[in-house]
Amino acid sequence: MTIWRDAEDPAFILYTSGSTGAPKGVVHVIGGYMVHVGETMKEAFNVKAGDVTFCTADVGWITGHSYLVYGPLLNGCTSILYEGKPDYPNASRLWEICDKYRAKVLYTAPTVIRSLKKQGDEWVTKTKRDSLEILGTVGEPIGESAWTWFHDVVGEGKLPIVDTWWQTETGGHVILSLPNVGEQKPGRCGLPFYGCIPAILDPQTGKELDGPNVEGLLALKPPALPGMFRDIYKNHERYVKSYFQEIDGYYVSGDGARRDEDGQYYITGRVDDVINCSGHRIGTAEVENALARNVFVAEAAVVGIPSEIKGQELFAFCSLREDIQFLKEKAELKSSKYTPEQLIVRDLMDTCAKEIGSFAKPTGGILLLQPGTGIPKTRSGKLVRRVLRKIAKGDLTGDFGDLSAVANPESIQSIIQAKKKANEAEN
């Protein structure tokens, strides 16, 4: 009953968040994806038929597609599919699963590593982990301390850490530290996979920066990797415009990177309006749209703030439709237990959970702004996220450098005041 298809026919669509509006249906094709994923699986994790691999990513993300399902099966491996949470019923669970099924490869995310690290070494050390040969990480840059813990405690200093940078769009690994190839350094992502050429671009001029010790936008230039996406579903224009026309001739990834003196790459994180929260890729615009659909909200801005465990968390600025004094009179906001502000914040959290999912809640905080305060924007109407990010992080000095591009600079002071007030209320 097998239906043979052309290598260039679509295999699947996977939706991912971009910096603007609606999620994009990334289209992958059968032939190129198969070869790319099958071969990267083999090279990155040294697997052969019969090996047991454990990828902790959810199947709803590209990592689940490529290295939980297709990669292991294409190589005749045994893939462990774990239904639950990494810390349920306790923080030993992942290591116990490795022991139980004799996993050779563990492929997980820095956010998981950080959260398990926090629970203490004893949860790890009481397990054997003697079947493991390779540890892999994916999803966001792994910081030095998480890398060191993963290497020293989980791997007992003996196992290679395979860090991998790639995206929903690339289908499979692009930059990675192949096991036992060259020297390992904490936090260093590695070298390009075969058949691809990364480029570092100057964010201002768009010019390619050659040689070692350069930092900028991470892009790819031809030749393409076979697993690269072929289109955005039903929107070829968006495919061309959002990935290839920002800087002509390059696929611009949206991540930043640095190349060191050995020609190896360090990933510095997203440079666009996409937030990486617990390894979930969330577009700020998507959350802003969701918040703006709430009855209390006139306008919303969302930025990412650093978080110890999640990598980044969402922080929302919501400009209210009506004066908070007036809202206090509303029946639905009367409660003996909570203030109207608290009720609104809770309602906004629910809105995000309802419109997108619980993982998209602005757990970093929601700052309610009185009507008329406004949110700083450029004359062309773009949110001035640079300033908002600083305020969200707690920088209330008002010293934000050149603000000549901001159309409504007075709004910045009002937001700082609101944040100060909110901080006081919290204390």
Next chain:
Amino acid sequence: MTMMLPASSTTTTAVFRSSSGRRKNHGAKERIALLRVRASSSSEKETKKRAKEEDKESEVPPSVLGPSHATIHSSSVEKETIEVVTDDPREQLKRYQEKYQYSIRHPGAFWAELAYENYSWENRDEFFKRNEHNERENFDARKGDVNVEFFKGAKTNLAHNCLDRNIEKGLGGEPAIIFESDEGFEREKRCETLTYLQLKEKSDKLANHLIYVCNVKPGDVVVCYLPMIPEVVVTMMACARIGAVHNVVFAAYSAEALAKRIIDSEAKVLVSAAMSYRGGKAIELFKIVAEAEKICEIQGHRIEERVCHFNLPGSEPHTDWPKEKAEILAAYKQRHGGNEMSPAWTDAPHGIMRPYYGLYLFESSKLTLTYNSLLFLL
């Protein structure tokens, strides 16, 4: 340290072989001689055979072997072993760099060789031995349409490569998927292993159902809203088998987000599960699905066929299977104008994927259905 590896797992051979095939890179050829250890007595004969083959190739006019053309050799090489002299990271780095340089200079040949050696294609020999255009791309919109293309014209199938190819190699009885359930720490509760053969059998059943009951055609989109259970792999394989395009939606997305992704992908068929279990909590996925379908309906998009995996709580949710079965069959027949459900689906007493109907008809307020009434809705 010395390590023996099968030739097929070390692509070093592939690289050097293509170079030597073109007879340009003599340095590389010498090195390959150092790397390769011939197996016992037949070695001399094989060397001669290979030399003969290479001679044959060199007779081909150079214009036919373009830079993107992969030079493919007979598979006799696969049985040999290579001695990797060292796993010293510096040595490995050197080897990586040589292979990397080759791969970016001849990407078409590099990938085609791997594609030919390691994967099944319906027209493997005709395509890879004759085709000049294994790879092309344009990243520059000023020079024409942006596109990427690999192996256009080669015919393949992902499910065949994931399952059948391994079964043919004798891995049919090996586990493909080990499912560790949320409560798996408690005496293996709900844990499950699927061998390659079992995974094929299950996914082929679903593939049959998708074709013959849900009327899914190659290229049609099937939405999968499934948690981390074996059925998600079964569904992906079933779609791949029949050339359907799966659209897996992360099962923590809300009804709104799910609806958006269903509508945007124009999917008419939905595969889901009743429940999701995580961290000791049970989440009623069927309610989210029902709500999403309602949102779709309001926006003018209708899901026409659904398959649901009834992973309901409790040990024996299907106490009255014969009666349920009769009801399902009757509902099916009615819905499909007298057509019978494909036999693979009528014989499933517990926990298997089955079609369901009608949830979206209910107001969301009425969706606090008990599990029993959910079953009744079948």
